[in-house]
Amino acid sequence: xxxxxxxxxxxxxxxxxxxxxxxxxxxxxxxxxxxxxxxxxxxxxxxxxxxxxxxxxxxxxxxxxxxxxxxxxxxxxxxxxxxxxxxxxxxxxxxxxxxxxxxxxxxxxxxxxxxxxxxxxxxxxxxxxxxxxxxxxxxxxxxxxxxxxxxxxxxxxxxxxxxxxxxxxxxxxxxxxxxxxxxxxxxxxxxxxxxxxxxxxxxxxxxxxxxxxxxxxxxxxxxxxxxxxxxxxxxxxxxxxxxxxxxxxxxxxxxxxxxxxxxxxxxxxxxxxxxxxxxxxxxxxxxxxxxxxxxxxxxxxxxxxxxxxxxxxxxxxxxxxxxxxxxxxxxxxxxxxxxxxxxxxxxxxxxxxxxxxxxxxxxxxxxxxxxxxxxxxxxxxxxxxxxxxxxxxxxxxxxxxx
Amino acid sequence: xxxxxxxxxxxxxxxxxxxxxxxxxxxxxxxxxxxxxxxxxxxxxxxxxxxxxxxxxxxxxxxxxxxxxxxxxxxxxxxxxxxxxxxxxxxxxxxxxxxxxxxxxxxxxxxxxxxxxxxxxxxxxxxxxxxxxxxxxxxxxxxxxxxxxxxxxxxxxxxxxxxxxxxxxxxxxxxxxxxxxxxxxxxxxxxxxxxxxxxxxxxxxxxxxxxxxxxxxxxxxxxxxxxxxxxxxxxxxxxxxxxxxxxxxxxxxxxxxxxxxxxxxxxxxxxxxxxxxxxxxxxxxxxxxxxxxxxxxxxxxxxxxxxxxxxxxxxxxxxxxxxxxxxxxxxxxxxxxxxxxxxxxxxxxxxxxxxxxxxxxxxxxxxxxxxxxxxxxxxxxxxxxxxxxxxxxxxxxxxxxx
Numbered sequence: 001x002x003x004x005x006x007x008x009x010x011x012x013x014x015x016x017x018x019x020x021x022x023x024x025x026x027x028x029x030x031x032x033x034x035x036x037x038x039x040x041x042x043x044x045x046x047x048x049x050x051x052x053x054x055x056x057x058x059x060x061x062x063x064x065x066x067x068x069x070x071x072x073x074x075x076x077x078x079x080x081x082x083x084x085x086x087x088x089x090x091x092x093x094x095x096x097x098x099x100x101x102x103x104x105x106x107x108x109x110x111x112x113x114x115x116x117x118x119x120x121x122x123x124x125x126x127x128x129x130x131x132x133x134x135x136x137x138x139x140x141x142x143x144x145x146x147x148x149x150x151x152x153x154x155x156x157x158x159x160x161x162x163x164x165x166x167x168x169x170x171x172x173x174x175x176x177x178x179x180x181x182x183x184x185x186x187x188x189x190x191x192x193x194x195x196x197x198x199x200x201x202x203x204x205x206x207x208x209x210x211x212x213x214x215x216x217x218x219x220x221x222x223x224x225x226x227x228x229x230x231x232x233x234x235x236x237x238x239x240x241x242x243x244x245x246x247x248x249x250x251x252x253x254x255x256x257x258x259x260x261x262x263x264x265x266x267x268x269x270x271x272x273x274x275x276x277x278x279x280x281x282x283x284x285x286x287x288x289x290x291x292x293x294x295x296x297x298x299x300x301x302x303x304x305x306x307x308x309x310x311x312x313x314x315x316x317x318x319x320x321x322x323x324x325x326x327x328x329x330x331x332x333x334x335x336x337x338x339x340x341x342x343x344x345x346x347x348x349x350x351x352x353x354x355x356x357x358x359x360x361x362x363x364x365x366x367x368x369x370x371x372x373x374x375x376x377x378x379x380x381x382x383x384x385x386x387x388x389x390x391x392x393x394x395x396x397x398x399x400x401x402x
Numbered sequence: 403x404x405x406x407x408x409x410x411x412x413x414x415x416x417x418x419x420x421x422x423x424x425x426x427x428x429x430x431x432x433x434x435x436x437x438x439x440x441x442x443x444x445x446x447x448x449x450x451x452x453x454x455x456x457x458x459x460x461x462x463x464x465x466x467x468x469x470x471x472x473x474x475x476x477x478x479x480x481x482x483x484x485x486x487x488x489x490x491x492x493x494x495x496x497x498x499x500x501x502x503x504x505x506x507x508x509x510x511x512x513x514x515x516x517x518x519x520x521x522x523x524x525x526x527x528x529x530x531x532x533x534x535x536x537x538x539x540x541x542x543x544x545x546x547x548x549x550x551x552x553x554x555x556x557x558x559x560x561x562x563x564x565x566x567x568x569x570x571x572x573x574x575x576x577x578x579x580x581x582x583x584x585x586x587x588x589x590x591x592x593x594x595x596x597x598x599x600x601x602x603x604x605x606x607x608x609x610x611x612x613x614x615x616x617x618x619x620x621x622x623x624x625x626x627x628x629x630x631x632x633x634x635x636x637x638x639x640x641x642x643x644x645x646x647x648x649x650x651x652x653x654x655x656x657x658x659x660x661x662x663x664x665x666x667x668x669x670x671x672x673x674x675x676x677x678x679x680x681x682x683x684x685x686x687x688x689x690x691x692x693x694x695x696x697x698x699x700x701x702x703x704x705x706x707x708x709x710x711x712x713x714x715x716x717x718x719x720x721x722x723x724x725x726x727x728x729x730x731x732x733x734x735x736x737x738x739x740x741x742x743x744x745x746x747x748x749x750x751x752x753x754x755x756x757x758x759x760x761x762x763x764x765x766x767x768x769x770x771x772x773x774x775x776x777x778x779x780x781x782x783x784x785x786x787x788x789x790x791x792x793x794x795x796x797x798x799x800x801x802x803x804x
Contacts, residue, residue, distance in 0.1 A: 002485050004465055011468065359744070361751065363437050364773050377773070379752070379782025381466055388467025392750040399748060400464050401471035401484065402491040402630075 005079045008388055008397065009241045017329035017394040019244070019289045020280065023077065024316060025070075025255075026298030026339025028058075028351045028370060029309070038297075038309040038341065039352065039369040044317035046324070047333065047354075051368040055360040057378025058350035058370070059386060061337050067348045073336030074258045078238060078291075079387030087261070088173065088230025094163050095257020099155045101232050106171045106200060109228045111179070112136065112160045112221035115212075118186045123179075124160040125221040136221050137162045143214040150203045164207070164226055172197035177227035178208055187223065204229075237263030238289075242391065247283055249276045250293035259291055273315050277322040284326055292323075298346075301339030309341060330393045331356040332386065333368065350380055357393035407481045410790055410799065411643045419731035419796040421646070421691045422682065425479065426718060427472075427657075428700030428741025430460075430753045430772060431711070440699075440711040440743065441754065441771040446719035448726070449735065449756075453770040457762040459780025460752035460772070461788060463739050469750045475738030476660045480640060480693075481789030489663070490575065490632025496565050497659020501557045503634045508573045508602060511630045513581070514538065514562045514623035517614075520588045525581075526562040527623040538623050539564045545616040552605045566609070566628055574599035579629035580610055589625065602631075639665030640691075644793065649685055651678045652695035661693055675717050679724040686728055694725075700748075703741030711743060732795045733758040734788065735770065752782055759795035 029037040061068040062082050071092050072082035090108040094101050101107055112133055114122035128136075134156040141154045150168040157163060174197045178190040189208060192201040204226060211224045238246050240263070248259030248266045256266045265287070269279040273294055280290050294316055300309040323331065333356075338349035352373040365372040374380070378389070391397045431439040463470040464484050473494050474484035492510040496503050503509055514535055516524040530538075536558040543556045552570040559565055576599045580592040591610060594603040606628060613626045640648050642665070650661030650668045658668045667689070671681040675696055682692050696718055702711040725733065735758075740751040754775040767774040776782070780791070793799045 007465060007468065007485065359432060359742070359749070359751075361432050361439075361772055361776070363433050364776060375777055377752070377776040378466075379460070379776070381782070385466035388465055389750070390467070392467035392469065397467065397469060397750070399469045399471050401474040401488060402494040 003081065004384055004388060005081065005236065005241060007400070008079065008391060011397045011400060012243050012391060013396060013398050014243050015394060015396045017288070017396065018284070018326070019330045019390055019394050020292060020323055020328045020332070021077065021290065021390065022292045022294070022323070022331070022333045023074070024294045024297045024313070024333065024335050026301045026337060026346065027313070027335035028338030028349050029301065030340045030342060030349060032306055032341065037370050038306060038313055040371075042310045042313035042317065044313055044368065046317045046320040047368040048366065050331070050333070050356055051354060051365050051372065053360065053362045054354045054356040054365070055362065055378050056365045056368070056373045056376025057353045058373045058376070058380050059334065059353050059383040060350055060380065061383045065348045067346050068337045069346065070254060070336060071258060073383070074255070075262070076383035077334065077336060077386055078262055079242070079384060080235065080262065081384055085233070085235060087233055089228030090163075090173075090230035091233065092254065092257070093157065093161070093228065094155070094165070095261070096252075096254035097155050097157055097163055098253040099163050099165060101165070102167070103232055104167050104169060104171065106166045106173045106229055106231055108164050108226045108230070110162045110164045111225045112162070113223045113225050114220045115187055115223040120180050120183055120185060120187055120223070120225070122220070123183055123225060127159050128221060130156070130158050133160060133162065133221065136215070136218065140211060140214055144207065144210050147203050147206050147210070152207060166200065166203060171200045171231070173200070173229040173231045175201050175204060175229045178204065179225040179227045190226070233261060235262050239263050242387070243396070244289040245287045246289040246291065247287040248291045248293070249279050250295075251276065252293070252295050255293040255295070264291060274319045274322070277319050281322055281326060297335070298339045301341055302344055304341050304344040306341045329357060330390055332390060334386070350374070351383070353378065353386065355389055355393060359393055405483065406786055406790060407483065407638065407643060409802075410481065410793060413799040413802060414645045414793060415798060415800050416645050417796060417798045419690070419798060420686070420728070421732045421792055421796050422694060422725055422730045422734070423479065423692065423792065424694045424696070424725070424733070424735045425476070426696045426699045426715070426735065426737050428703045428739060428748065429715070429737035430740030430751050431703065432742045432744060432751060434708055434743065439772050440708060440715055444712045444715035444719065446715055446770065448719045448722040449770040450768065452733070452735070452758055453756060453767050453774065455762065455764045456756045456758040456767070457764065457780050458767045458770070458775045458778025459755045460775045460778070460782050461736065461755050461785040462752055462782065463785045467750050469748050470739045471748070472656060472738060473660060475785070476657070477664070478785035479736065479738060479788055480664055481644070481786060482637065482664065483786055487635070487637060489635055491630030492565075492575075492632035493635060494656065494659070495559065495563070495630065496557070496567070497663070498654075498656035499557050499559050499565050500655040501565050501567060503567070504569070505634055506569050506571060506573065508568045508575050508631055508633055510566050510628045510632070512564050512566045513627045514564070515625045515627050516622045517589055517625035522582050522585060522587060522589055522625070522627070524622070525585055525627060529561050530623060532558070532560050535562060535564065535623065538617070538620065542613060542616055546609065546612050549605050549608050549612065554609060568602065568605060573602045573633070575602070575631040575633045577603050577606065577631045580606065581627040581629040592628070635663060637664050641665050644691070644789070645798070646691040647689045648691040648693065649689040650693045650695070651681050653678065654695070654697050657695040657697070666693060676721045676724070679721050683724055683728060699737070700741045703743055704746055706743050706746040708743045731759060732792055734792055736788065752776070753785070755780060755788065757791055757795060761795055
């Protein structure tokens, strides 16, 4: 398939229409033992009413059968081919921890691990509490500030995880992982994958040695494994590509970070869905496009908590009128992937999609759920095609050819 | 995606089966205020009876969200990737005006415009009537016959539009538009986009000056803007690619022109749908494949005239027995794009598709309309995939692989 984003960018024209893309993270599910999904069990009169006036379909985030991470799931919805634009794990971990990343930085995910002799015996150092590990991260930060001319920064993460950031001119992220991947194997250093990364590789390997020195008295967290080296990726910028003034409203740093990567303006919001929707209302005049992220549908899917996932859907439905009263020209409700309660993880299942505008084929469906979406008027489409539909319904695309 | 046409061409085998591809231009629509589309309102017992014995689906002409012009809409149905084969606007305008175009020609769309000093103040010269502008085109034709060794021809179009044709060896169409695109901007000349187009560029710019001289006394039509330079495109030829003796039956020059581009034989017909179908009957023995084009579904969509669009569908249904009595092995009824009455223009909405043959899965649908098609057994497919299905139902494709 051709580069859809490029074709769209050539057809886009400015307009005054307003768009809301509401992403209920991991909303898609599979039926429970009673044969119902959370979307089917939830009482959601507003979403169901909207379904009657909308086009429904389902999306494939990356490829049939492929379970996406949050990065590819979102990039696809924003119209970026998630196979072409692969974002390093280091940068996503950094964004998820609210670590500031600039153009000179290389960031990476790090694990505390336990080493005996030269053998990595526990890749997670006995899963320390976040509190315990944060103290050790502080110790590293006090002890190691630079290597050669490269500034080194450490940021705490959850449990055994933390983020390492290297800052200097001329760093390169094309390095192999300094991680044996399996326990019982010898500790390994990073290697440059290209000549330009030789300096960065040398610095990282000196850093690994320094960390082992600083941690030599720790009973478990006596070593670090570092992987997923990444620079700040240069992505086509959403506002330029689509001629849209775009805002992101999200309660979790990871999603604000992804939005920032594509050039959206992140606006401050509260912790609840209601506060997020109120934020959209407050900023309504200042933007054409609002990406609004609801996290907890995914969190409860990951927890395997069916009832709480139902409640989050009902919470969204209850405050949906805040968005509806703004009368967006296009309102899209979807997810970035499915997170079935039974799997307690992201999955490959198609994702429910609902597009509301004046120009829909409406009338085919009466409820927003996996089954109505599977039989909806949009069919089963790739998530990367959603932006084209959004722009079309916003009357922001010129005709292709004469 | 791989080149589907190439794969088909390798699988095609000769057969004696007969195929009719009936294109109801712009037939797809969205519901009116009563929740019905023209296809749903129209009384069409023959089409609905056919639906019960057919496979239904819906097509995406180019890409989800993208509204196609007539060129890409038709090329896709004929199995040509509409992104790979982009036909210049000049050639389509020429085909639509029945201008003969040969291999040595470069054609372009021209507008009469009003210029004051060097500023283009009206890109359409006050929208003259076709009669008025035709007289001015005649004046140009009398005054300018050649520049250097290049023959210049002028053909009238509608209102402010006309077609310019340059004929000589070695002309090249890779030129920028001689059109400021916006009013209040200075007149601009064309520029060659490649070295090979330098001569053509020089000729066009001399022509622009000549035209201004000839028109210097016109009150409004005192200048021409010329754009969309195109040579006759070299497309794979339908009869060779698919091993089909193919005929085109169409009442409008544009569609005859597109058919001619892909190598179909255009046969003479009348002005009504009945006459078109009778033409198919008369020529039945001489061809394997008939492309039949019904224009007015699109025209009434563009006019925003719901009832008349309904009547055209009923007119087609009424004379459909003429085609049915020929017992084609494959009869396809579809559109090249949707033209919703509410939008008064082509749109991005999926297009209804019905394939009838002895080998369909039939039995799932009871009516030919947007909703039955959205839930049909073929699913939502790209228009470029229709030719594969046609050839398959005509038992004209060998097995792929052993």
